[in-house]
Amino acid sequence: xxxxxxxxxxxxxxxxxxxxxxxxxxxxxxxxxxxxxxxxxxxxxxxxxxxxxxxxxxxxxxxxxxxxxxxxxxxxxxxxxxxxxxxxxxxxxxxxxxxxxxxxxxxxxxxxxxxxxxxxxxxxxxxxxxxxxxxxxxxxxxxxxxxxxxxxxxxxxxxxxxxxxxxxxxxxxxxxxxxxxxxxxxxxxxxxxxxxxxxxxxxxxxxxxxxxxxxxxxxxxxxxxxxxxxxxxxxxxxxxxxxxxxxxxxxxxxxxxxxxxxxxxxxxxxxxxxxxxxxxxxxxxxxxxxxxxxxxxxxxxxxxxxxxxxxxxxxxxxxxxxxxxxxxxxxxxxxxxxxxxxxxxxxxxxxxxxxxxxxxxxxxxxxxxxxxxxxxxxxxxxxxxxxxxxxxxxxxxxxxxxxxxxxxxxxxxxxxxxxxxxxxxxxxxxxxxxxxxxxxxxxxxxxxxxxxxxxxxxxxxxxxxxxxxxxxxxxxxxxxxxxxxxxxxxxxxxxxxxxxxxxxxxxxxxxxxxxxxxxxxxxxxxxxxxxxxxxxxxxxxxxxxxxxxxxxxxxxxxxxxxxxxxxxxxxxxxxxxxxxxxxxxxxxxxx
Amino acid sequence: xxxxxxxxxxxxxxxxxxxxxxxxxxxxxxxxxxxxxxxxxxxxxxxxxxxxxxxxxxxxxxxxxxxxxxxxxxxxxxxxxxxxxxxxxxxxxxxxxxxxxxxxxxxxxxxxxxxxxxxxxxxxxxxxxxxxxxxxxxxxxxxx
Amino acid sequence: xxxxxxxxxxxxxxxxxxxxxxxxxxxxxxxxxxxxxxxxxxxxxxxxxxxxxxxxxxxxxxxxxxxxxxxxxxxxxxxxxxxxxxxxxxxxxxxxxxxxxxxxxxxxxxxxxxxxxxxxxxxxxxxxxxxxxxxxxxxxxxxx
Numbered sequence: 001x002x003x004x005x006x007x008x009x010x011x012x013x014x015x016x017x018x019x020x021x022x023x024x025x026x027x028x029x030x031x032x033x034x035x036x037x038x039x040x041x042x043x044x045x046x047x048x049x050x051x052x053x054x055x056x057x058x059x060x061x062x063x064x065x066x067x068x069x070x071x072x073x074x075x076x077x078x079x080x081x082x083x084x085x086x087x088x089x090x091x092x093x094x095x096x097x098x099x100x101x102x103x104x105x106x107x108x109x110x111x112x113x114x115x116x117x118x119x120x121x122x123x124x125x126x127x128x129x130x131x132x133x134x135x136x137x138x139x140x141x142x143x144x145x146x147x148x149x150x151x152x153x154x155x156x157x158x159x160x161x162x163x164x165x166x167x168x169x170x171x172x173x174x175x176x177x178x179x180x181x182x183x184x185x186x187x188x189x190x191x192x193x194x195x196x197x198x199x200x201x202x203x204x205x206x207x208x209x210x211x212x213x214x215x216x217x218x219x220x221x222x223x224x225x226x227x228x229x230x231x232x233x234x235x236x237x238x239x240x241x242x243x244x245x246x247x248x249x250x251x252x253x254x255x256x257x258x259x260x261x262x263x264x265x266x267x268x269x270x271x272x273x274x275x276x277x278x279x280x281x282x283x284x285x286x287x288x289x290x291x292x293x294x295x296x297x298x299x300x301x302x303x304x305x306x307x308x309x310x311x312x313x314x315x316x317x318x319x320x321x322x323x324x325x326x327x328x329x330x331x332x333x334x335x336x337x338x339x340x341x342x343x344x345x346x347x348x349x350x351x352x353x354x355x356x357x358x359x360x361x362x363x364x365x366x367x368x369x370x371x372x373x374x375x376x377x378x379x380x381x382x383x384x385x386x387x388x389x390x391x392x393x394x395x396x397x398x399x400x401x402x403x404x405x406x407x408x409x410x411x412x413x414x415x416x417x418x419x420x421x422x423x424x425x426x427x428x429x430x431x432x433x434x435x436x437x438x439x440x441x442x443x444x445x446x447x448x449x450x451x452x453x454x455x456x457x458x459x460x461x462x463x464x465x466x467x468x469x470x471x472x473x474x475x476x477x478x479x480x481x482x483x484x485x486x487x488x489x490x491x492x493x494x495x496x497x498x499x500x501x502x503x504x505x506x507x508x509x510x511x512x513x514x515x516x517x518x519x520x521x522x523x524x525x526x527x528x529x530x531x532x533x534x535x536x537x538x539x540x541x542x543x544x545x546x547x548x549x550x551x552x553x554x555x556x557x558x559x560x561x562x563x564x565x566x567x568x569x570x571x572x573x574x575x576x577x578x579x580x581x582x583x584x585x586x587x588x589x590x591x
Numbered sequence: 592x593x594x595x596x597x598x599x600x601x602x603x604x605x606x607x608x609x610x611x612x613x614x615x616x617x618x619x620x621x622x623x624x625x626x627x628x629x630x631x632x633x634x635x636x637x638x639x640x641x642x643x644x645x646x647x648x649x650x651x652x653x654x655x656x657x658x659x660x661x662x663x664x665x666x667x668x669x670x671x672x673x674x675x676x677x678x679x680x681x682x683x684x685x686x687x688x689x690x691x692x693x694x695x696x697x698x699x700x701x702x703x704x705x706x707x708x709x710x711x712x713x714x715x716x717x718x719x720x721x722x723x724x725x726x727x728x729x730x731x732x733x734x735x
Numbered sequence: 736x737x738x739x740x741x742x743x744x745x746x747x748x749x750x751x752x753x754x755x756x757x758x759x760x761x762x763x764x765x766x767x768x769x770x771x772x773x774x775x776x777x778x779x780x781x782x783x784x785x786x787x788x789x790x791x792x793x794x795x796x797x798x799x800x801x802x803x804x805x806x807x808x809x810x811x812x813x814x815x816x817x818x819x820x821x822x823x824x825x826x827x828x829x830x831x832x833x834x835x836x837x838x839x840x841x842x843x844x845x846x847x848x849x850x851x852x853x854x855x856x857x858x859x860x861x862x863x864x865x866x867x868x869x870x871x872x873x874x875x876x877x878x879x
Contacts, residue, residue, distance in 0.1 A: 386685060389708055390607045396710035397611065418709075425708050677843035692878055696824050701848045703876045719874040722866030729850040731843060732836045 002326040003296050010292040017281045021274065028270040035263045041096045042256040045104070048092045049245045049252070052108060055084050060238055063119060067230055070126055078119060085112060104248055111241040118234045125226035132219040133175060139212045140168050146205050147197075160196035163189050171216060178223050186216060299328040303335065310338045313345065377435035381428045388428065392421035430557035434542070437485060437564045444569075447483045449490075449522070450476035453511060456490045460498070469498065474512030479520055481589060485565045490524075492558040493585050497526035499552055502580070519571065519590045527582035536575045562587070594733040597725055599627045600648040602636040602665065603683075604657050608706070612652070612683070615713060619721040633660025637668060640675055645735030648678070650724060653700075655684040655691055663691075666698045677731060681724070743793040744785065745773035746872065750812065751801040751830070752776050756853070759861050760799065763868070772799075778807030782815070785822065791878055794825055797871045799864075801853075802831045802842075810845070817846045824878055826871050 066074035321332035577583035630636035655662035802809030
């Protein structure tokens with residue numbers, strides 16, 4: 001696998017694990033959240049039910065107050081409380097989600113309906129009862145007044161009236177606190193009253209008392225009725241309501257506990273799972289990073305070492321990492337190439353060292369050859385000059401000593417012989433000169449070319465002072481050259497100019513120097529006999545002469561020597577010339 | 592009287608050169624045949640210089656290119672000898688190599704002359720030699 | 736005073752305290768050789784002058800030394816010159832009134848290159864000086 005893939009894989013694993021952990025956490029969180037929501041709802045419902053129950057108690061209380069007072073405000077209170085219930089139900093409806101709520105709300109609503117319906121009948125009954133009571137009281141009053149009018153003197157009437165007042169009191173008591181014993185008492189009392197008055201002629205009083213009894217009975221009935229309503233029906237409804245709410249409550253409480261329990265359990269589990277996952281993650285992460293890192297860094301380190309060795313020019317025998325198929329493998333391949341190049345370089349180096357050695361040897365040999373040549377040239381010219389000297393000297397001596405005995409011809413022979421020897425000497429001397437250029441006498445120093453030219457002119461001495469020679473000098477610089485050789489060059493050019501000047505004209509000789517970027521160009525101009533352009537190259541060749549010896553003397557070496565000197569100074573010579581008009585010799589020398 | 596004013600020892604191995612030089616010496620005013628003796632090599636020269644108690648020669652013309660003992664060696668020997676150290680020695684050589692000249696001067700040669708290329712030059716040179724060494728210069732007295 | 740090419744000493748040095756002698760040399764050089772010699776009264780100013788030059792090609796080519804100069808006398812001058820690594824190459828011709836052999840030998844032992852007697856006759860002396868200069872400046876080969 002490629003390194004990048006490995007790294008991606010490593011990170012991928014870690015990321016996946018992290019994501020897993022996170023999603024597990026999130027999922028759990030959601031679940032917890034749900035549980036918590038449910039718990040909240042349950043709590044809310046419970047609370048609501050508590051509230052409802054309380055409110056219903058309030059309701060009961062108001063009904064009770066009404067039953068006691070019969071006040072309209074109590075009725076209003078009941079309505080208010082009922083509205084409270086409605087608000088509560090509304091809240092429940094809004095804030096809870098479960099199926100429970102519908103059931104609850106329906107049950108409560110049905111309770112309300114029944115209860116309030118009951119209450120309404122209760123109100124009517126009470127009104128009725130009040131009316132009846134009023135009737136009773138008014139009747140009682142009548143009776144009482146009748147009785148009072150009859151009382152006069154008869155104790156029985158007074159007793160009867162008292163007893164009747166008892167019944168009134170009983171009635172009031174009964175109204176206040178309905179009790180069957182009161183009813184019996186009432187009846188007895190009333191019987192008593194009736195007995196008492198039966199002896200008397202009361203007329204319609206007995207009727208009235210019967211009416212009174214009847215009315216009281218109705219009253220009792222009505223009171224019984226509404227008592228039944230309030231104590232049984234309404235109370236029963238409340239009981240039923242309470243029972244319902246209780247069972248709801250109980251269910252909800254159980255549910256709540258269940259939820260809390262499971263919540264706590266769940267969170268414990270989650271925490272355990274997460275911790276384990278985290279540990280696993282860390283362990284895995286460390287392991288995979290170590291593994292991957294190692295699998296990358298180990299070969300990388302080897303690679304680095306290999307490369308640093310290679311960069312130092314060493315030839316590493318075995319390139320590690322070639323077996324890898326990934327980037328390391330590629331680097332290893334590159335290192336392989338590198339190593340091969342190094343090997344090549346080493347070989348090239350070896351070869352160049354060998355070549356250098358060979359060159360050194362050859363240069364030494366060349367040096368040896370050169371010095372041998374030099375010695376040879378020197379010795380040759382030297383040894384050649386000796387016998388030549390002898391020939392020249394003795395031939396001349398002959399001429400001198402035996403002048404008297406020799407005829408003209410003999411003298412001429414001697415002349416020729418002498419001349420021959422002299423020329424040979426000159427030739428040898430020139431040859432020696434030529435061989436010297438480039439070996440001895442070639443130290444370069446600062447040379448004032450102007451001074452050298454003056455020295456050359458001085459050497460020519462008297463010849464220059466004749467009026468058929470005019471010499472013009474330009475500005476001649478200080479150059480880096482060998483002074484003797486520059487002297488030779490200038491001497492040669494001036495000498496040639498003088499030698500090859502036109503016979504009828506005077507020589508106009510001009511020497512000048514032009515400065516260029518990397519070199520100096522000397523020019524030696526004359527108005528002599530000139531040179532045909534075909535011969536421009538020939539003149540610089542050794543022993544080449546353009547004229548016969550009878551016309552112009554010379555060994556044919558001068559310009560060859562000049563050319564050699566120019567080459568010695570990394571320069572060159574060339575000519576511009578026209579026959580019969582003159583020549584300009586250019587001498588270029590490097591700065 | 593009796594002894595010549597100048598007695599030259601010419602040390603030269605080349606017979607032709609020796610003869611020529613001797614001839615030119617003798618052409619000089621104060622020099623005759625008896626004033627010049629030749630040695631063909633260093634050894635002979637040394638013998639000739641030492642074969643008498645006194646001074647036989649007071650001027651030496653020395654070629655450097657000698658067989659057996661070469662010129663510079665002979666010069667060293669002369670300069671180291673008590674008897675002969677003061678002798679004026681003139682090198683007359685065909686070589687004007689700086690190395691030869693330097694050695695000659697180190698060894699206290701009095702003068703160094705180059706053998707001329709031809710007779711004419713030689714005659715001119717001889718005139719100058721004659722002018723100074725035979726006519727003007729005071730040489731050690733010959734007494735042998 | 737004398738013709739010097741930039742850094743070179745005069746070709747001819749004449750250490751002489753006699754004015755007329757100096758005049759002869761001066762005249763001869765100017766007339767025939769185209770240069771003037773450098774003259775000194777005695778050794779001291781001469782050495783001052785000479786010390787300026789140390790390259791062989793800048794050295795004088797001949798020293799004419801009167802033995803009888805004041806202050807630093809001739810022998811001392813010779814001693815210094817001939818024991819100096821470089822200056823010993825310069826030919827020294829001694830001028831003396833004495834023609835005693837001992838004196839001559841003494842000078843040669845000190846390695847002078849030549850010995851001249853100062854003639855009474857000026858004409859002859861002039862010729863002598865002429866020949867000397869001719870030989871040493873023209874014929875004798877010098878180190879370069």
